[in-house]
Amino acid sequence: xxxxxxxxxxxxxxxxxxxxxxxxxxxxxxxxxxxxxxxxxxxxxxxxxxxxxxxxxxxxxxxxxxxxxxxxxxxxxxxxxxxxxxxxxxxxxxxxxxxxxxxxxxxxxxxxxxxxxxxxxxxxxxxxxxxxxxxxxxxxxxxxxxxxxxxxxxxxxxxxxxxxxxxxxxxxxxxxxxxxxxxxxxxxxxxxxxxxxxxxxxxxxxxxxxxxxxxxxxxxxxxxxxxxxxxxxxxxxxxxxxxxxxxxxxxxxxxxxxxxxxxxxxxxxxxxxxxxxxxxxxxxxxxxxxxxxxxxxxxxxxxxxxxxxxxxxxxxxxxxxxxxxxxxxxxxxxxxxxxxxxxxxxxxxxxxxxxxxxxxxxxxxxxxxxxxxxxxxxxxxxx
Amino acid sequence: xxxxxxxxxxxxxxxxxxxxxxxxxxxxxxxxxxxxxxxxxxxxxxxxxxxxxxxxxxxxxxxxxxxxxxxxxxxxxxxxxxxxxxxxxxxxxxxxxxxxxxxxxxxxxxxxxxxxxxxxxxxxxxxxxxxxxxxxxxxxxxxxxxxxxxxxxxxxxxxxxxxxxxxxxxxxxxxxxxxxxxxxxxxxxxxxxxxxxxxxxxxxxxxxxxxxxxxxxxxxxxxxxxxxxxxxxxxxxxxxxxxxxxxxxxxxxxxxxxxxxxxxxxxxxxxxxxxxxxxxxxxxxxxxxxxxxxxxxxxxxxxxxxxxxxxxxxxxxxxxxxxxxxxxxxxxxxxxxxxxxxxxxxxxxxxxxxxxxxxxxxxxxxxxxxxxxxxxxxxxxxxxxxxxxxxxxxxxxxxxxxxxxxxxxxxxxxxxxxxxxxxxxxxxxxxxxxxxxxxxxxxxxxx
Numbered sequence: 001x002x003x004x005x006x007x008x009x010x011x012x013x014x015x016x017x018x019x020x021x022x023x024x025x026x027x028x029x030x031x032x033x034x035x036x037x038x039x040x041x042x043x044x045x046x047x048x049x050x051x052x053x054x055x056x057x058x059x060x061x062x063x064x065x066x067x068x069x070x071x072x073x074x075x076x077x078x079x080x081x082x083x084x085x086x087x088x089x090x091x092x093x094x095x096x097x098x099x100x101x102x103x104x105x106x107x108x109x110x111x112x113x114x115x116x117x118x119x120x121x122x123x124x125x126x127x128x129x130x131x132x133x134x135x136x137x138x139x140x141x142x143x144x145x146x147x148x149x150x151x152x153x154x155x156x157x158x159x160x161x162x163x164x165x166x167x168x169x170x171x172x173x174x175x176x177x178x179x180x181x182x183x184x185x186x187x188x189x190x191x192x193x194x195x196x197x198x199x200x201x202x203x204x205x206x207x208x209x210x211x212x213x214x215x216x217x218x219x220x221x222x223x224x225x226x227x228x229x230x231x232x233x234x235x236x237x238x239x240x241x242x243x244x245x246x247x248x249x250x251x252x253x254x255x256x257x258x259x260x261x262x263x264x265x266x267x268x269x270x271x272x273x274x275x276x277x278x279x280x281x282x283x284x285x286x287x288x289x290x291x292x293x294x295x296x297x298x299x300x301x302x303x304x305x306x307x308x309x310x311x312x313x314x315x316x317x318x319x320x321x322x323x324x325x326x327x328x329x330x331x332x333x334x335x336x337x338x339x340x341x342x343x344x345x346x347x348x349x350x351x352x353x354x355x356x357x358x359x360x361x362x363x364x365x366x367x368x369x370x371x372x373x374x375x376x377x378x379x380x381x382x383x
Numbered sequence: 384x385x386x387x388x389x390x391x392x393x394x395x396x397x398x399x400x401x402x403x404x405x406x407x408x409x410x411x412x413x414x415x416x417x418x419x420x421x422x423x424x425x426x427x428x429x430x431x432x433x434x435x436x437x438x439x440x441x442x443x444x445x446x447x448x449x450x451x452x453x454x455x456x457x458x459x460x461x462x463x464x465x466x467x468x469x470x471x472x473x474x475x476x477x478x479x480x481x482x483x484x485x486x487x488x489x490x491x492x493x494x495x496x497x498x499x500x501x502x503x504x505x506x507x508x509x510x511x512x513x514x515x516x517x518x519x520x521x522x523x524x525x526x527x528x529x530x531x532x533x534x535x536x537x538x539x540x541x542x543x544x545x546x547x548x549x550x551x552x553x554x555x556x557x558x559x560x561x562x563x564x565x566x567x568x569x570x571x572x573x574x575x576x577x578x579x580x581x582x583x584x585x586x587x588x589x590x591x592x593x594x595x596x597x598x599x600x601x602x603x604x605x606x607x608x609x610x611x612x613x614x615x616x617x618x619x620x621x622x623x624x625x626x627x628x629x630x631x632x633x634x635x636x637x638x639x640x641x642x643x644x645x646x647x648x649x650x651x652x653x654x655x656x657x658x659x660x661x662x663x664x665x666x667x668x669x670x671x672x673x674x675x676x677x678x679x680x681x682x683x684x685x686x687x688x689x690x691x692x693x694x695x696x697x698x699x700x701x702x703x704x705x706x707x708x709x710x711x712x713x714x715x716x717x718x719x720x721x722x723x724x725x726x727x728x729x730x731x732x733x734x735x736x737x738x739x740x741x742x743x744x745x746x747x748x749x750x751x752x753x754x755x756x757x758x759x760x761x762x763x764x765x766x767x768x769x770x771x772x773x774x775x776x777x778x779x780x781x782x783x784x785x786x787x788x789x790x791x792x793x794x795x796x797x798x799x800x801x802x803x804x805x806x807x808x809x810x811x812x813x814x815x816x817x818x819x820x821x822x823x824x825x826x827x828x829x830x
Binding site for chain 2: 002003004005250251252253254255256258259260262263264266267269270273275276277279280281283284285286287288289290291292293294296297298299300301305308309310312313315316319363364366367370371374
């Protein structure tokens, strides 16, 4: 038999080792993921998140101090929880619609706005609008340099980010380049505090400097803290009649897409299956014999070796001229120059310079020399 | 197994059906099952590839530039018809065509298929595998399998210079005195006595024999016969450099991708073949040695009729080795093989550096016992570069080319002082130039 295709048995024999290794790798990966628990990547400044980006540490600290921490993820929930004696902590507004933000602005109680995502004119009236990245300062440990009791008590804290400018009468703390990154002021009978960056509240930074004290002092001013954070899953954007895009799509489309994927896979297998092996061949080396000469030419050019180039050209020209002049190689220079001058009618001095002179001063001189030698050869040949 | 475009097309059409169906999930499952059923049916009903039997026949030898035909007989001992495509896989430089053959073998029958090879370079080409894709009756899926059916084709040097042979043979006949114009043979070896005929040179009348025979008898002369000739081919690194334009360009090669000429080795082989053909006709014994750091090929004592075929046969697989040739070893190999005086023709390169270090110091050993002729292929591109003028770039190149040519002239002069004949010619002229040099030596009686 001449067949060389693998049989089912030979495929199994050859493939079981790699298959086993693959299965082990898969099992380890799945097991590792299951053991580690399905934790999302940290949700920034979430009081219920215990990763380094979350703020569960601060929430726990506040609960210890007797503050009721209400974690809310929507404007509705915030409105239900907020009272005149509560503090609304906002870190992000990107998941709220404009009417929801306006509703938040109408809620009673104090406000603590953390980070640029929470700065909204309706939530922080009078605060200067932020513009561009030139207002961003590096986040690092900074001194309070102000009279705000919470800041004085806490001392240095991990602050920076957006620099702020409050309305007249506002207290600005933790200045970066002379502009405060924490602003606190009174407006309509409530205290509004805005902070340029929220990193000092995260579990990562809470234990450094006076971060914990500052966070607790800022967030723990009222018996109830309403902590607004982004929901885990954003609600789908409702289209007309309250239907989202996927709801409007016919049910068959997603199935048809699956079928198309199958079709593409089949076409890929059809095109990808080779008829027979790829044949490799040991090829001879391909190198032009003239390569060394070309390399030498480039070396001459790179080094501007006009002396050597001129000498080679002169030697070549003389070799071709000699037999035509009836001279031999060891004839004297003068005899050769005279013979050429007589044959061609050229000036003997010029011929002598061309054949035995110094190297040309520049590349143009070399080109001219080559052309002149050619002329001499042609005239001797034709005469 | 393999699928066809029909499988993909069916799956794509099924996507439309799934899109329009009232129960798309069911439609998807149904389409998948139908497709799977089609594929399985085809795989089950396709003719078996494994039991197929193959036999080969056809050409074993081909000259570079010509085409060989290799036949493949496929026998189907199974019960089902094998219908589909077959690929006979050869290395790319074998130039196998067509790429795919249509195969249709009814059960119990055989079919003869032919693959045409147009090789693009010398050497042995071995077939790799025969792969058959046997389609099922629905044309959706196919069985695929391979068989090993060994066959090798030896691609011989093309011997392009044989067009120069008739002219050289005519000159040879002239030398031997067998020319119709009754010119006296120019050789120095006494051949025979024959009767004088009108037109013979009176100086060749042998008076002593004439006195004995009562008839005017002339001596005839001919060049020496049964001389020895050893052709030494240098297969070292200098023989790998490509010169001239390849006379047998690979088919379908675009202009810009043309290989830069032929290796010196191939030109040298061409010249060696013309020289061997000529010397064999002249009645000389020709031996052949290919050497770089070891003996690559050795042909000795081939009869006149077999010489050329055995030469091309041993030359075919020789490739240039990318090592510096070992001249001492080469000289030793020549001295060990050539016991009697002979003409040693070394086909190498006039590379000043490698000759000065390699062959030159050893030449006295060789030239004291043998007549040495060194033939080298010059590079026409260097000559073209030497004529470059106009820009500084081209003048510098011209200077480099002049320098190389001066080096070749110097080494040629040194070799001639050592009593070595030198033939230095561009690739297209090296074979006739070498043949002429040989004829000149023969005419001068220096063999």
